[in-house]
Amino acid sequence: MNPTDRYQLIMAADRVPPTDPDDCIDHVDAGLSALRPYTDLHTGTWLSADTTDAGTEDVAQAAAQLRSLCHHQPAVFAEDWFDDYLAVNRRLAATATCLADEQAVMWVHGHRLQLLPGIMRRLRPDLGTVMQLHSTFPPAELFVRLPEHRELLSGLLGADVVVLPHRRAATNLLDLAGRVHGLPVRDGQIAVGNRRVRVLAYPMPADTAGIRRLARSAPVRVRAQEIRGALRVAGPVLLSVAGWDLAEAVEQRLAAFDRFLAEHRPAPATVALLHVGCGEPQTPAEHGQRERVDRLIAKINGTYAEIGQPVVHYLRATPDRRELASLYLASDTILATPDHHGTAAHAHEFVAAHGGAPVVVSELTCDGADLPGAVVVNPHDTAAFAAAIARVAGISAPVPMAGSAGTEPAPEAWARRLMAVVRARAAAPSQAARRRQSTSAGTTRPAGYPAVHDNPRKIDAR
The missing domain is CATH 3.40.50.2000 (Glycogen Phosphorylase B;)
Known part of the structure; x- marks a missing residue:
């Protein structure tokens, strides 16, 4: 990756997947690795939270706790975890700001980077952004136990599209935004100011x-x-x-x-x-x-x-x-x-x-x-x-045989559909008008967007 190059697609994840998909060690690795040809085809590059030098171990631990929270499990966060977490997200955002071409797409993946979409909306309002979580999203009553739940929601809602693995997870996020934070929610969309964030249940397919x-x-x-x-x-x-x-x-x-x-x-x-x-x-x-x-x-x-x-x-x-x-x-x-x-x-x-x-x-x-x-x-x-x-095991009855229904898309087809949704959302009249408010990166925050970036302990939920 040449620091002077500009890219149409920035893939920001908690890890850079192996070049050879056969070297992958889990389904997330395999899914991301399967997207490498798509990324190359669309003039893209990869950024990883692991490439930063600020608190990466603490951030990895925080991400593991967030994953536990999302899976309805006990989660114990260090008192100052959010400072390192915010620092890593900001550092990655600064790098992405320099690498992204005009009107590029930022694809954010993983629990380590939930603040990144919100930060990027302030720094580069011209970008389209998708936030993808392969883990579920917890019920609102569980999520709000985390003192920093406002900041995390604000970060997620900086995206044009939030992608979750199933309908229950999407429903939980919509409920958190609407019932708890009072944001208008309709037809799977969350209104933030005069723009709308689409929430999709669209799991990454197996390779x-x-x-x-x-x-x-x-x-x-x-x-x-x-x-x-x-x-x-x-x-x-x-x-x-x-x-x-x-x-x-x-x-x-x-x-x-x-x-x-x-x-x-x-x-x-x-x-x-x-x-x-x-x-x-x-x-x-x-x-x-x-x-x-x-x-x-x-x-x-x-x-x-x-x-x-x-x-x-x-x-x-x-x-x-x-x-x-x-x-x-x-x-x-x-x-x-x-x-x-x-x-x-x-x-x-x-x-x-x-x-x-x-x-x-x-x-x-x-x-x-x-x-x-x-x-x-x-x-x-x-x-x-x-x-x-x-x-x-064939002990109590004839063994039932399962087969594929053949409806699951290949990873590249899945990515193409998701990118089409993101680009359409980013180009929508209300969204595009807001992006044209700023011709230089980082000078204007879209009206009505939560003010988490200036004060990470506050949120404006208008």
Whole structure:
């Protein structure tokens, strides 16, 4: 990136994704990496919060706490967390201001950068801005417990479009803006002054094409055979892949598997669960969950395993996409049952790798319409979840096979549609008139916009 160049698209994220999508280590990485060709095609560049040198560790911790808050989990913020958080957002905004061409689009992603859209609206009112959060948004009553909730809302509402992973998240944001802060809300839009912010439920799609390509490759297929051989299980292997976020509902999966074993008593070598715990815990709540998961797995194996043959194979690892595809192929079914995420990405990828497979998904995050044949359960209903495990394991009924409905767009098609919405919003008469108020960056704040940038502890909610 040359500091004298100007770009039509600025991708600002909490990380710069790998150039090779096969090196990605999670779905966010994979989704962002899939957007690299689109970014290059549209004269774009990437900015990352990690490239700043001010309080990045503290900001990463704050982002993890914000993610926990959005997932209805305990969140404990340091008293001065917001100062570092604001500093990183301002520093990234200063860089983006110099790099963005006239009438460019700023695409902001992630919990570390929720103030950035608001700051950019003041510095560069000519830009169109989209704010994308891949995590859910909490109910208003939970969000307002955070003393800085006004500043965060102000930052989000600096965007022309806010993108969230599902309808419930969008409804929560609209409720916060309207009922709590008194902003006019209508038809999925929030009026801020005389402009309108559109709130979309439009989840980033899983990179199923990439997984399908990897699943056909010889190295991945060989690795899958190695994994399967090491498991030494003659019957079905159930796969579970999750981080330490409590929203993954890993404890509920283990409780259901424990009940399935108690009810059906399969021999250890005839069925097994392979659980992959990805990454490292980021918050006290996540550290607590890892300890509980460790104990649950030890309890299950202590009760049902035989010497040399566990019933739960437990791996703490951060697999890249090649290893993940191998794990998919080595397994017969997957339990993809988070209770607060907006998509069932692992389930979609598992089906893509196999060309159709039995999967269990959560009714709290997936209605099954885009995965016909999937077994849909409430992950908190242990009895029903255990029965679903018996179904996909082929013990209590014929195994149901899930397939893709074929309605999910490819990442580039998803990005094109979203960019069209952002550009249309930015070019709308009321928006364009406001942008023409300033011909030089940073001289005019649009009338009626919350005054968070001058005093980060205040908000004007007109």
